[in-house]
Amino acid sequence: MSTTYTALEHELPTVTATMLITAGNNQVTVTCPHCDQQHRHLGLGLRRSPCGHWYLVRAIGGQR
Numbered sequence: 799m800s801t802t803y804t805a806l807e808h809e810l811p812t813v814t815a816t817m818l819i820t821a822g823n824n825q826v827t828v829t830c831p832h833c834d835q836q837h838r839h840l841g842l843g844l845r846r847s848p849c850g851h852w853y854l855v856r857a858i859g860g861q862r
């Protein structure tokens with residue numbers, strides 16, 4: 799019997815957000831660990847990238 803683990807479902811990569819202060823919006827950009835491009839999101843936490851992967855977006859240095 800072979801056991802196949804789908805690690806992607808259990809281990810989410812964590813990416814560090816760069817805060818963008820734009821007029822009326824707090825956006826973050828992250829460097830995608832999958833496609834190595836920059837993706838924008840409207841906040842921190844669990845996000846799905848435009849290239850179709852999930853990751854956890856964290857602020858630099860954490861939040862107080």
Ligand SMILES: [Zn+2]
Pocket residue numbers: 830831832833834835837847848849850
């Ligand atoms: Zn990507």
